[in-house]
Amino acid sequence: xxxxxxLSVHYxxxxxxxxxxxxxxxxxxxxLIGANGAGKTTLLHAISGLVKHEGDILFLGNSxxxxxxxxxxxxxxxxxxxxxxxxPDMSVTENLLMGAYLRKDKxxxxxxxxxxxxxxxxxxxxxKQLAGTLSGGEQQMLxxxxxxxxxxxxxxxxxxxxxxxxxxxxxxxxxxxxxxxQGTTVLLVEQNAxxxxxxxxxxxxxxxxxxxxSGTGEELSASEDIKKAYLGG
Amino acid sequence: xxxxLQQMINGLSLGSIYALVALGYTMVxxxxxLINFAHGDIYMLGAYIGFIVTTKLGLGFFPALVISxxxxxxxxxxIERIAYKPLRNATRITALITAIGVxxxxxAGTQRVMGAGVQTFPNVLANETIMFGDVxxxxxxxVIFSVTIVLMVALTFLVNKTKVGRAMRAVSxxxxxxxxxGVNVDATISFTFAIGSALxxxxxxxxxxxxxxxxxxxGMLPGIKAxxxxxxxxxxxxxxxxxxxxxxxxxxxxxxxxWSSLWKDAVVYLILIVILIxxxxxxxxxNVKEKV
Numbered sequence: 001x002x003x004x005x006x007l008s009v010h011y012x013x014x015x016x017x018x019x020x021x022x023x024x025x026x027x028x029x030x031x032l033i034g035a036n037g038a039g040k041t042t043l044l045h046a047i048s049g050l051v052k053h054e055g056d057i058l059f060l061g062n063s064x065x066x067x068x069x070x071x072x073x074x075x076x077x078x079x080x081x082x083x084x085x086x087x088p089d090m091s092v093t094e095n096l097l098m099g100a101y102l103r104k105d106k107x108x109x110x111x112x113x114x115x116x117x118x119x120x121x122x123x124x125x126x127x128k129q130l131a132g133t134l135s136g137g138e139q140q141m142l143x144x145x146x147x148x149x150x151x152x153x154x155x156x157x158x159x160x161x162x163x164x165x166x167x168x169x170x171x172x173x174x175x176x177x178x179x180x181x182q183g184t185t186v187l188l189v190e191q192n193a194x195x196x197x198x199x200x201x202x203x204x205x206x207x208x209x210x211x212x213x214s215g216t217g218e219e220l221s222a223s224e225d226i227k228k229a230y231l232g233g
Numbered sequence: 234x235x236x237x238l239q240q241m242i243n244g245l246s247l248g249s250i251y252a253l254v255a256l257g258y259t260m261v262x263x264x265x266x267l268i269n270f271a272h273g274d275i276y277m278l279g280a281y282i283g284f285i286v287t288t289k290l291g292l293g294f295f296p297a298l299v300i301s302x303x304x305x306x307x308x309x310x311x312i313e314r315i316a317y318k319p320l321r322n323a324t325r326i327t328a329l330i331t332a333i334g335v336x337x338x339x340x341a342g343t344q345r346v347m348g349a350g351v352q353t354f355p356n357v358l359a360n361e362t363i364m365f366g367d368v369x370x371x372x373x374x375x376v377i378f379s380v381t382i383v384l385m386v387a388l389t390f391l392v393n394k395t396k397v398g399r400a401m402r403a404v405s406x407x408x409x410x411x412x413x414x415g416v417n418v419d420a421t422i423s424f425t426f427a428i429g430s431a432l433x434x435x436x437x438x439x440x441x442x443x444x445x446x447x448x449x450x451x452g453m454l455p456g457i458k459a460x461x462x463x464x465x466x467x468x469x470x471x472x473x474x475x476x477x478x479x480x481x482x483x484x485x486x487x488x489x490x491x492w493s494s495l496w497k498d499a500v501v502y503l504i505l506i507v508i509l510i511x512x513x514x515x516x517x518x519x520n521v522k523e524k525v
Contacts, residue, residue, distance in 0.1 A: 048413055049412075050413070069412040069413060069415070070417055073414065081410060081413060085407055085409070085410035085413070087402065087403050088406065089402065090403070097396075097399060098399055098400075098403055098414045098416075101396070101399075101414045101416055102414075102415040146414075150415070
């Protein structure tokens with residue numbers, strides 16, 4: 001579904017990504033794990049068209065290398081960015097409408113809004129509230145709901161567990177699994193490798209701008225190197 | 234009491250004009266954090282477009298208002314595309330100095346094309362005086378105030394209730410997040426310039442009508458006053474600019490009426506200084522701390 005081939009990104013003289021190749025198949029949850037600064041977020045930004053890059057990105061057979069962020073959303077890739085990046089001065093409902101920005105089908109938007117509220121009942125209770133006043137977990141749910149409003153085929157999630165309590169992390173991850181089961185492919189960036197590998201079909205490990213390892217979730221969970229480096233022995 | 238009411242009415246008319254100009258300042262600042270010092274000159278161009286439309290084309294007040302707003306919107310977008318867009322990622326001081334340059338360019342350009350002297354803005358609306366007891370209100374004042382209120386209501390609706398308004402608010406807080414929603418950030422910024430400039434254009438026509446005289450440097454002082462009005466209300470905050478505009482207008486006329494017109498500017502600047510000391514974010518501004 002998504003094929004990233006030899007992707008390189010430079011920030012000035014610093015090379016953040018060095019010829020990274022990643023593949024995501026339809027229906028999968030693919031995890032991208034690695035330490036801070038390994039280039040995971042940069043890779044998602046490149047896929048979403050926020051940073052300039054060399055190399056090719058193919059989505060459903062079409063090259064997205066020249067596409068702008070708008071065309072990429074329209075093609076079916078939506079990102080839940082790191083740190084949620086919800087719009088704090090807008091109500092919950094307005095944030096969700098922002099997610100549906102490129103859609104014109106009013107009836108469909110309304111239906112999906114209901115679907116999001118069913119998935120996240122707490123958002124429905126707070127739908128008129130300003131998003132900036134929500135708790136961290138609610139903001140993460142809002143960010144995910146907002147992304148779902150675009151009806152993505154591929155959902156990019158950047159550090160959805162960041163700053164959340166263990167209980168909430170569990171909840172968020174079970175939501176990710178259920179979103180995936182309902183037909184949305186997921187590419188998940190996480191520092192919480194243990195949780196990510198548990199739900200991922202396949203995973204890639206990144207270090208200093210390169211993919212150093214890949215395999216199924218179970219393989220990587222069992223690997224001694226991974227245990228030592230990312231799972232705390 | 235009569236004099237006070239009279240001054241309030243005069244103040245609200247003047248304040249309408251400041252408020253319309255202040256809105257453009259605040260909207261542009263809100264979306265790209267640029268103090269567009271050329272904004273006062275857009276207002277001046279609005280007056281000149283109104284002047285040309287009424288004298289050369291012989292059209293009435295409302296066509297002049299609409300054409301001037303459209304013309305200023307176009308000029309505003311053109312300036313943004315040519316002068317500010319290439320500097321989007323430059324330091325803010327670069328863009329600020331460019332704005333000052335654009336301001337001089339517009340003033341000198343207008344002097345070259347239209348002449349440096351004062352022109353008489355024709356009386357395109359019958360000006361009658363209505364007496365309420367001893368308080369006199371001119372029909373012009375009523376027109377100025379009503380046009381301003383209508384434009385403010387329309388703007389508030391646009392920003393708060395429409396899709397493009399949501400996009401404007403999204404871009405102003407987080408352009409990259411807006412991009413991830415599929416918002417065309419460049420188009421949204423241009424649109425914001427268009428709306429802000431159109432409001433300045435309307436103010437230009439209204440002031441021409443009110444004072445009957447226009448000149449190429451007429452935008453300088455009202456531009457600064459409108460900027461103060463925007464800061465007073467909290468720059469980047471739309472209701473703040475409306476409030477600030479009316480407030481500055483009323484203060485000015487009250488000072489001129491009760492004390493001396495020589496002091497009105499000084500008092501306005503004094504208020505700005507006090508506000509910046511007491512409430513640096515402006516009257517409606519808040520220092521928001523968000524959860525992350």
